[in-house]
Amino acid sequence: MIIGNMQQIHFNSINKKKQLMECGGIGLEVIKSLELNGSLNALTIDVEDWFQVANLQDIVNFKDWDKFESRISLTLTQILNLLCEKNVGATFFVLGWIAERFPALIKQIDDYGHEIATHGYSHRCIYEMNEREFKSDLQKSIELIGNITGKDILGYRAPNYSIIPNTIWAFKILAQCGIRYDSSIFPIKHNRGGFVSAPRFPFIIDLEQDGKLIEFPLSTIRLLGNNFPVAGGAYLRLYPYWFIRSALRKLNDAGKPVIIYIHPWEIDYFQPRLKTNFSSRLKHYGNLALTEQKIKKLLSDFQFASISEVIGLA
Numbered sequence: 001m002i003i004g005n006m007q008q009i010h011f012n013s014i015n016k017k018k019q020l021m022e023c024g025g026i027g028l029e030v031i032k033s034l035e036l037n038g039s040l041n042a043l044t045i046d047v048e049d050w051f052q053v054a055n056l057q058d059i060v061n062f063k064d065w066d067k068f069e070s071r072i073s074l075t076l077t078q079i080l081n082l083l084c085e086k087n088v089g090a091t092f093f094v095l096g097w098i099a100e101r102f103p104a105l106i107k108q109i110d111d112y113g114h115e116i117a118t119h120g121y122s123h124r125c126i127y128e129m130n131e132r133e134f135k136s137d138l139q140k141s142i143e144l145i146g147n148i149t150g151k152d153i154l155g156y157r158a159p160n161y162s163i164i165p166n167t168i169w170a171f172k173i174l175a176q177c178g179i180r181y182d183s184s185i186f187p188i189k190h191n192r193g194g195f196v197s198a199p200r201f202p203f204i205i206d207l208e209q210d211g212k213l214i215e216f217p218l219s220t221i222r223l224l225g226n227n228f229p230v231a232g233g234a235y236l237r238l239y240p241y242w243f244i245r246s247a248l249r250k251l252n253d254a255g256k257p258v259i260i261y262i263h264p265w266e267i268d269y270f271q272p273r274l275k276t277n278f279s280s281r282l283k284h285y286g287n288l289a290l291t292e293q294k295i296k297k298l299l300s301d302f303q304f305a306s307i308s309e310v311i312g313l314a
């Protein structure tokens, strides 16, 4: 791993740094950006079932999850086959609830040589938990997943990218639980949060006595003076492929690695359809039939690997 020198601090604005420190009160300070190979990108898969997502949260309760038809074995196997066909490694952020019910499936991801990281246990947003609840949710997932693979869990992604200015206290807990990198910051304005003032590219956070943590924010491009998401999920499904390819090319040409996120349910056109509002319907069900083809094109046009490989932890 090559670390940039002190002149390359992304957060060189004292006000922004102060703002971060005040938000969490933990002396959080971005100390260095990471210089990485700009053409090696990170491919990530958030392993959760179709009914566990933010867009359906208002109509599906956590306590009812067991009543829904699980399609994770089907969709995840499809993704594993696709990656095998393209010979690409990835990071799988596994939900503890899934690991608890489908240990053989999680073992299979590991057997295929991919990296397994955690997406927490219950898919609760960090801003809906206090520090104790967050730690317990995280530890439960680490224990479940670690018992299946027998390996250390190095990475974490928060449900709904819920590390925002008000929840940066989570970094300290992540480091205390052995997490070495996080990929939960979406540097955009978003109705459920977003962290628009955060750096757009990988950086190291100094947590003082708790050590250091690498953050790999979700990819954005600058458009009309704003950060514009191009990283995956509904954006990947709804934008035309030529636009995504040109955005990713631009980032790689500037020496910046891209991070893509997809969910197994996003390639499942035949999943059950729940009645919800128009916006949630569009974000959850829009272009499901086209996702697999888009992923295939991405894997052909760009070079991908797991996060650990991209940031030099592997």
Ligand SMILES: [Zn+2]
Pocket: 046, 048, 119, 123, 158, 159, 160
């Ligand atoms: Zn999720």
